[in-house]
Amino acid sequence: MAWNFAAGPARLPDAVLAQAAAEIFRRGADGACALERPFSGPDFRALLARARQRLAELLALPANYRILFLAGGAMQQFSILPLNLCRPQQRAAYVNRGYWSARAMAEASRQADTIEFFPPADGVWALPADCAYCHITPNETVDGSACASLPETGAVPLAADCTSSFLTAPLAVDKFGFIYASAQKNIAPAGLTVAIIRDDLLERSPADLPAPFSYRRQAEANSCVNTPPMFAIQMAALVFDWIAEQGGLTAMAAAGRRKAARVYGAIDGSGEVFVAPVAVDQRSPVNIRFHLADSALTETFISEAAAAGLHHLRGHAHFGGLRASLYNAMPEAGAQALAGFITDFARRRG
Incomplete structure (x- = not known):
């Protein structure tokens, strides 16, 4: 037996691969397989709704959060996040605990003023009042380290790159304002990022932000401002079902x-x-x-x-x-x- 321990793109469940071969690549009565049908059509929209509902159930998602299925990887969110959440004269705080949190901060610094925040030893996070959000990376893929607990950031929304740890354990979504996870670890093939955003933060997206990069516009369009990564979303739907079936x-x-x-x-x-x-x-x-x-x-x-x-x-x-x-x-x-x-x-x- 051969085992793939790659950090990503990573192994997909055997049962999901078998199901994908039987369902996604099979031509239907219309002569099209699932990947060839319009993303605006009823088949894909039904699948999108199913994937969103199953993920919401797995996470016990509070009613005031929205799930977005976005094209690209987590590195794109490094830049898009400050464009959406930082208002004029606001800064973004970044907790630098490893390789990927440092890269997230470096990319965000190209789009907004950022500060490196050093959590105090007593555990009380007193963030500056002008912080639009505080960003953490709960699991550092390169460093092999993980946060033992989540911080309390008060009125400052907590944002997190959960790429490596997403869906590996229950997650207290209500402690976050924004969560994102690139798919190629625990969700689906590369090319998709799942994002979860609190309703009130959607209003921060500037009106002049390009539509594909606007969380608000993507939420309004059901993640379909442009053609979404259909194959990755269909695989994600199968993986969400598989996780539910495992318990x-x-x-x-x-x-x-x-x-x-x-x-x-x-x-x-x-x-x-x-x-x-x-x-x-x-x-x-x-x-x-x-x-x-x-x-x-x-x-x-x-x-x-x-x-x-x-x-x-x-x-x-x-x-x-x-x-x-x-x-x-x-x-x-x-x-x-x-x-x-x-x-x-x-x-x-x-």
Whole structure:
């Protein structure tokens, strides 16, 4: 059995791939498959409504939030977010805790005044009054770290890039003003970003903002200002159904904890052959960053792992080393196989 531990685009559930082959690519009586029908037609609009409803159910979405299905990835939202939410004379606060939060702040700085906010040790976030929003990245894919808890930001809306952790556990949506997640981790193929925005923030979108980039205009047009990424949305609808069938986000979180415990347990129990550098209370349950104490063994490990069916374990270029991503679609058997290989490699090379 071969296992794909890539950080993204990541593995999709086997059942979803089989269902997509049977449904999305089959031609109907009109001679068209699902991808060839008009996005303005009743078939796609019904699917869009189904996807939105299922996602709302999974998240227990409050009534005063809207779900948007937007073209592109999270990096586009780095720039579009300040264009929509920052009014004149307002700044945006960014909490920089890793690679992607730093990039989000750098891109936002091209569009608006930003400040780097350093959370105080006592946990009380006293943000400047002129902040349009405060941005966090709860799970850092590259760093392999995660926030232990969500902050209280008072009257300042909390915005979050939840790309890697979205749908891996229940989420207190009402603590946020804006949430976005690129699809290629836990939702669908690349090319789609799911955004969730509180109703009152939609009114901030400037009237002169280009329509495809306007959250307000996209909400008014049911995410169809222009042709949306239809294939990714159709795959997302299947994934949302699959998550519900597995038991929802509570079940995803429980499975995620078991998978992470297996792999971290093998690393920590390797007799220091392997090292997980992130503090235990900050470790990501979905992106496990680790390395060999003897870095000269890295290429040997990657080569032997691939021969054993364990693929895409090379770490991000920013840190090097190794990384294993355990998103929702990774079965527990995959985590078990990786943990067993780590243990065996440590025994042979330690």
